[in-house]
Amino acid sequence: MKKTLLIFAAASMLFAACGGGSNETKTEETAPAATESTEAPEATGDAVITISAGDDMKFDLSEIKVKEGQNVKLTLKHTGQAPVASMGHNFILLAAGVDLDAFAQDALNAKDSEYIPANRANEIIAHTKLIGGGETTEIEFKAPAKGTYDFLCSFPGHYAMMKGEFIVE
Ligand SMILES: [Cu+2]
Known part of the structure; x- marks a missing residue:
């Protein structure tokens, strides 16, 4: 039980570290690019x-x-x-x-x-x-x-x- 709690705590710290103010702008920028890249594999595939x-x-x-x-x-x-x-x-x-x-x-x-x-x-x-x-x-x-x-x-x-x-x- 203690171990699980520790892992959970570590995970939330990591998550917090990755997050922050920059996260929002990142999603906005990558959104249109992601749409294009889903079409690309289709064109090259069978x-x-x-x-x-x-x-x-x-x-x-x-x-x-x-x-x-x-x-x-x-x-x-x-x-x-x-x-x-x-x-x-x-x-x-x-x-x-x-x-x-x-x-x-x-x-x-x-x-x-x-x-x-x-x-x-x-x-x-x-x-x-x-x-x-x-x-x-x-x-x-x-x-x-x-x-x-x-x-x-x-x-x-x-x-x-x-x-x-x-x-x-
Ligand atoms: Cu026929």
């Missing part, structure tokens, strides 16, 4: 994104935002039940300026490569494999230069509904 689509042929995200150069960990979840042959989904991120309609047209003829058109490989920044109901797949890639990019699911007939903007800030 961008962890989960995008889902079910049997309703819709992505749950129409917009994805990341930072330039950021490592992107993207998970595609098929929350439906339909098999891959009738309701397959993928996620394809197109390079800047690629014609979405023309790309999707070529994808129709690429059934053997999961609707990834080989002749347009250089127009793809990243893509997942094609998955069916209940499946999940993950990819990792580096965010491209600042700009707005299109993403889509290239399964026949899906891209009109299943597309969105991938924004790099």
Whole structure:
């Protein structure tokens, strides 16, 4: 009991020593800096994104935002039940300026490569494999230069509904 009291007394003395008039100004000065520094680690860390689509042929995200150069960990979840042959989904991120309609047209003829058109490989920044109901797949890639990019699911007939903007800030 005596020991505890002593420690308590020592602790309060330390606390008193640290405190004082300067304490108030210190908090005021560090407050704005602290807000900035909480954002900094986010920018350098990974961008962890989960995008889902079910049997309703819709992505749950129409917009994805990341930072330039950021490592992107993207998970595609098929929350439906339909098999891959009738309701397959993928996620394809197109390079800047690629014609979405023309790309999707070529994808129709690429059934053997999961609707990834080989002749347009250089127009793809990243893509997942094609998955069916209940499946999940993950990819990792580096965010491209600042700009707005299109993403889509290239399964026949899906891209009109299943597309969105991938924004790099
Ligand atoms: Cu799809």
